[in-house]
Amino acid sequence: MAAERAVVPWDSPEPLSGPIGVPLVDLLDRVLATGVVVSGDLVIAIADVPLVRVSLHALLSSVSERVPAPWADGGPL
Amino acid sequence: MTHRAHRDQAPDTGVTYVFAVCRGTRATRTADVTGLVGMPGGAAVRLLPSGPLTAVVQTVPAADFTDEVWQSRLSDPREIERYARAHHEVVSAAAAHGPAVPLPLATLYHDDDRARRALDDEAHRFHRVLKRIAHHAEWGVKVYEPATAPEVAEPVTVGGGGLEAPAAGAGLAYLNRRRGVQERREQRRERALSVAESVDAELREVAAASRRLRTHGAVPGGDGRVHVLNATYLVAEHRSEELGVLVRGLGERTGAMIELTGPWVPYSFVGEV
Known part of the structure; x- marks a missing residue:
């Protein structure tokens, strides 16, 4: 995962690029944490925001546990 | 809300995974999606036309997409990366032919008919969103x-x-x-x-x-x-x-x-x- 962060984000306007090189953390911000447009029949819990938040938090804190956030509330927002 | 996965489903049943929804233009109706891998273990990625909209979908094994399986998947960074990237690849490909509304990871329906009905029910919203994101x-x-x-x-x-x-x-x-x-x-x-x-x-x-x-x-x-x-x-x-x-x-x-x-x-x- 640390290697993933080392990927330089694509900096110049280019055609919609494939998934290679897209930083995982930015991808998860979008693929998981976006608004629910329609409810599916199954696995609604995945699209259910509270669960996603909890799981995403657990996932991402495991990514960054070696470098704890300097302020307890996790940031200014 | 958390336990809506259908336990009565036979283990080998396929369910319809919807990646994105596009306008049913000629470009999208004839788009070639056969080269896309989609979700691990899924059938071929395909187009599902529904009135003026076209969805990009894939039949996936129901047993692989239950609540329980996703719970453990979400706690494994490598797995979640694999599924997130697979989802993103198809969404990005869908958007190459015109505006595409990405659906959240793991939006699933029992079958194509249920997926189509969901799209029809929300058609006005999809059209509003498509209009908003076109050329953006x-x-x-x-x-x-x-x-x-x-x-x-x-x-x-x-x-x-x-x-x-x-x-x-x-x-x-x-x-x-x-x-x-x-x-x-x-x-x-x-x-x-x-x-x-x-x-x-x-x-x-x-x-x-x-x-x-x-x-x-x-x-x-x-x-x-x-x-x-x-x-x-x-x-x-x-x-x-x-x-x-x-x-x-x-x-x-x-x-x-x-x-x-x-x-x-x-x-x-x-x-x-």
Whole structure:
């Protein structure tokens, strides 16, 4: 995962690029944490925001546990 | 809400996974999606026309997409990366032919008919979103507070030689130094936040819409920089160059580290319409 962060984000306007090189953390911000447009029949819990938040938090804190956030509330927002 | 997965489903049943919804134009109706891998273990990625809309879907094994399986998947970073990237690849491909509304990871229906019905029920919303994101892309902008400079130990001025006992006031001096470190840290953080605010304000000027995402705190990897702004902007195609120039200019002007990612399919701008 640390290697993933080392990927330089694509900096110049280019055609919609494939998934290679897209930083995982930015991808998860979008693929998981976006608004629910329609409810599916199954696995609604995945699209259910509270669960996603909890799981995403657990996932991402495991990514960054070696470098704890300097302020307890996790940031200014 | 949490346990809606259907346990009565036979283990080998296929369910319909919907990646994205597009307009049913000739370009999308004839788009070649056969080369896409899609979800691990799924059948071929295909198009599902439904009235004026076309969905990009895939039949996947129901047993692999239950609540329980997803719970454990979400706790495994490698697995979640695999599924997130698979999802993203299909969404990006769908958007190559015109505006595409990405659905959240793991949006599933019992079968094609149920998926079609869901699209029909929400057709007016899809059309509104498609109109909003047509000829627009999403761009992510992250601002970092630079890595903390190592605290330079101030020369200890109390006591001339090494042999004397510490002069009175050494303890106070120590406390003052500590307080100074704390104050400088606060000032740095305030400066970084105010840079973040002004970056966001300027970028909103070129954007059709903007959103703040959660910040990531300290960046893993150990360079010590701290993430202070995670914003994302819906920007018209003809203004994307302007955005790039503005971001570079802001970086030079403020001295902050600013990262631009994109163009993304507008994941962050399809939920509120």
